[in-house]
Amino acid sequence: MSDFSDLYQDLILDHQKNPRNFGEMTDANHHADGYNPLCGDKLTLYLKLDDAGTIQDIHFKGSGCAISKASASMMTVALKGKKTAEAEHLFHEFHDMVMGKIEKAPEDLGKLKVFEGVKDYPARVKCASLAWHTMEAALHNEKDVVSTDDGKGMEG
């Protein structure tokens, strides 16, 4: 019988069961909606940025598969208190990791390295990256719903 622990690691299962920073945020000053038409995953991401560009608070709500939910949850934990430049940097590293563009996951991704196994599941890359694309859109205050199938070549 096959083993699923490369993808469904305990940490991922824990976050999907008990998502952190989950629910609407009333004092957000940035937010964006994300949608993965392939799976039907939907999420809204809320950010509270201060004048210095620090993420003071971050929340998400929505529905989706275990991978998308856990990814969103762990992202919020990782980004709280970070500068927006650091968030962008982590976004690019995370993206490259799940796309299999880099040999070894960068150390500064910390616990997010748990998603490294996603690169072996091409059909699931979009699930892992939806929250990150939505966060990126929220930072830039993009109004359109972020879709993982928007024809802009956003492969993951």
Place this chain on the structure above:
Amino acid sequence: MATAHAESTTQTYDVLKYRKDFPILNQKVHGVPLVYLDNAATTQKPLSVIEAENKYYREYNANIHRGVHLLSQQATKAYEDARVKIQKFINAANSAEIIYTRGTTEGINLVAQTWGRKNVQAGDEILVSAMEHHSNIVPWQMLCEEKGAKLKVIPINDAGELLMDEFKKLVTSKTKLVAVTHVSNALGTINPIADIIQYAHSKGVLVLIDGAQSIPHIKVDVQALDCDFYAFSGHKIYAPTGIGVLYGKYKLLDAMPPYQGGGDMIASVTFEKTTYAKLPNKFEAGTPHIAGVIGLGAALDYVSAIGVDRIAAHEHELLVYGTQALSKIKEIRIIGTAAMKAGVISFTLGEIHPHDIGTILDKQGVAIRAGHHCAQPVMERFDIPATARASFGLYNVKEEIDVLVTAIQKTLEVFA
């Protein structure tokens, strides 16, 4: 007409023999034997279909209709022989009523863009059902938007059955067409299309049947049904992708304007005036998918040799067995519990997202579909984002359902 509950003949159904005709089934994925339960998405191809296409390319590949040389004549004969096979398979009155398309989607678009644009006016109504595939919704929406017509929807009950009383109320003097699926891809429901057609005709309304899911499972007789249009895809009935059929009644097709312009669909062309070819060529512009047509002919030969009714009976046994086996898992909710069903079991598993189910089953060799099945209104009706769907073909066996059940139990363990 026959239903999926057709009586088994006394002759045994030698499923293990048929399985050997499908080379793809004899393989391992992720180190375990493949269990292919995604037949509603596409079916696998028997050796005879693969070899028919192969033979065409190896021995008589040529363009049809225009060549005076031997290979072109052979290709043309094979292409037109297949049309007659299809005519007989669905019992059409005339082989000119068989129009080759790329698939069901193109067949429906053809009707919307030709018959629809000519006959549907502002204020008219087109009736679809709440269980349609997007391909039998969007072409009509596009037409309605262009013409200022209205799309109306026949509702379904919690079992996934059409509400026939509501259907009758929705047919009015404004209704121009009823476009409804024979079998729901997401729910498995077999719709009472004979009743629908009879009622619609009594009100002077035409009926288009989406046959994508029914063609491999139910013996279709378009004359007995008296449907006006019937569209289906080859790849759902063990034929190649990229080839399908639109059946239409001769007098309707003949009165319709052409779909695409180009070669093969004309009688004569000058810069001042073009006259169009007769049926079926009028609707077959350009060099068609000749190999696909030949493959489709071979697939219908294959299916006919076994017998659609016997295949239906076998699949019904799998449906009953699978429904019982899955119902024993308490976390399972079967979506689509119509009294009349084809071999499709759509389900949810507790709070586990269907895509997670799909990934974990795949690792255990089980190929199913997870998602909205291009039927988002159905998902909305049942208030779920997606389902996991197992669907059966002529080659599936009960042991594969046992593997599915074990794999689902393993999925529950992962998320326990």
